[in-house]
Amino acid sequence: NAGVTQTPKFQVLKTGQSMTLQCAQDMNHEYMSWYRQDPGMGLRLIHYSVGAGITDQGEVPNGYNVSRSTTEDFPLRLLSAAPSQTSVYFCASSVGDSYEQYFGPGTRLTVT
Amino acid sequence: GQQLNQSPQSMFIQEGEDVSMNCTSSSIFNTWLWYKQDPGEGPVLLIALYKAGELTSNGRLTAQFGITRKDSFLNISASIPSDVGIYFCAGRTSYGKLTFGQGTILTVHP
Numbered sequence: 001n002a003g004v005t006q007t008p009k010f011q012v013l014k015t016g017q018s019m020t021l022q023c024a025q026d027m028n029h030e031y032m033s034w035y036r037q038d039p040g041m042g043l044r045l046i047h048y049s050v051g052a053g054i055t056d057q058g059e060v061p062n063g064y065n066v067s068r069s070t071t072e073d074f075p076l077r078l079l080s081a082a083p084s085q086t087s088v089y090f091c092a093s094s095v096g097d098s099y100e101q102y103f104g105p106g107t108r109l110t111v112t
Numbered sequence: 113g114q115q116l117n118q119s120p121q122s123m124f125i126q127e128g129e130d131v132s133m134n135c136t137s138s139s140i141f142n143t144w145l146w147y148k149q150d151p152g153e154g155p156v157l158l159i160a161l162y163k164a165g166e167l168t169s170n171g172r173l174t175a176q177f178g179i180t181r182k183d184s185f186l187n188i189s190a191s192i193p194s195d196v197g198i199y200f201c202a203g204r205t206s207y208g209k210l211t212f213g214q215g216t217i218l219t220v221h222p
Contacts, residue, residue, distance in 0.1 A: 042200060042212035090154050101210065103154030
């Protein structure tokens with residue numbers, strides 16, 4: 001199993017550009033989530049999904065959209081990037097919402 | 113929202129020393145988790161605690177779930193250079209969402 005994979009590993013965007021961060025898992029996990037990590041603030045939940053077709057907002061959802069059309073994939077979309085979205089983004093998955101989450105390697109995003 | 117206070121923010125220790133870090137919260141959690149993050153990688157689960165008062169070991173790591181369900185600590189005994197990284201606590205409510213502490217940056221000098 002590859003576990004949780006994320007692409008790209010690094011990305012630089014200009015303010016106002018859009019892009020999609022990809023996340024995939026091959027463990028047949030129902031629960032998937034996106035976090036952002038900023039210095040001194042730990043990881044904060046952006047959006048999560050308890051299964052295909054179901055998504056919900058986390059702690060810091062503004063400026064991000066998600067969809068879950070399949071069990072395996074959970075992309076995160078930035079519609080109009082802002083410098084405040086410069087961060088490291090982690091995708092995670094677990095069997096269910098009460099089980100241990102496995103994290104991907106992260107995407108480092110810089111918005112200029 | 114819920115907040116976790118993790119301390120210390122950073123530690124600089126000599127190889128062989130023991131390490132202790134803790135997390136406290138104003139909210140009650142059903143589960144406490146401890147993760148380690150290596151540079152350029154995602155967090156990896158070290159220990160999971162499910163019951164108040166539970167004490168669990170994983171090799172040189174020991175963690176405890178506080179009786180009040182509002183705190184947890186992690187101890188690392190006889191530190192080695194590969195223990196370097198950022199350690200995060202995380203609390204989970206009955207609704208499944210994780211709340212993370214700010215992290216403890218551990219540096220081990222050989």
